[in-house]
């Protein structure tokens with residue numbers, strides 16, 4: 570568990586699924602948000618780690634990282650923070666906590682894809698030590714922040 574003065578970051582359980590989906594829907598347009606089934610799979614079945622940041626009973630942010638057998642690269646699959654709690658450093662703390670989890674599992678690199686128009690997320694990742702390592706064209710099915718293209722970003726742990 571990762572403590573901050575008034576908040577904790579902990580691994581999600583099945584009881585958090587509804588809260589995570591609600592948060593997804595606040596943060597992403599419907600075509601980008603995960604379905605309940607997908608969230609359940611990511612939490613329970615996938616080779617993954619889902620961390621939630623909560624203050625009291627309210628889930629304010631979520632990060633999901635995926636591990637692939639046979640590699641030491643962990644991928645940030647999704648990261649989102651409730652719009653009313655943004656700009657409080659929650660995303661940055663979730664990124665840090667996910668890196669700690671990845672290191673515990675002997676990963677040596679973090680990787681993610683971010684829409685080329687998502688300047689805020691790109692800046693946060695850069696401030697957290699991630700660097701752009703490539704451009705993937707037409708990565709998304711739908712426009713996201715004005716484009717279907719993404720940057721791949723990496724960080725050595």
Ligand SMILES: CC(C)(COP(=O)(O)OP(=O)(O)OC[C@H]1O[C@@H](n2cnc3c(N)ncnc32)[C@H](O)[C@@H]1OP(=O)(O)O)[C@@H](O)C(=O)NCCC(=O)NCCS
Nearest residue numbers: 596648649650655656657658659660661683689690692693
């Ligand atoms: C991108 C996203 C996750 C960022 O979440 P966040 O919690 O607002 O991010 P953080 O607060 O950790 O970001 C740090 C920013 O907050 C500021 N900040 C950090 N601690 C702060 C504090 N205690 N008080 C005020 N501001 C603070 C930092 O200065 C920084 O601001 P700036 O980069 O705009 O100058 C969020 O906007 C989001 O959910 N967006 C939609 C989904 C998305 O795009 N996800 C990423 C996909 S890869």
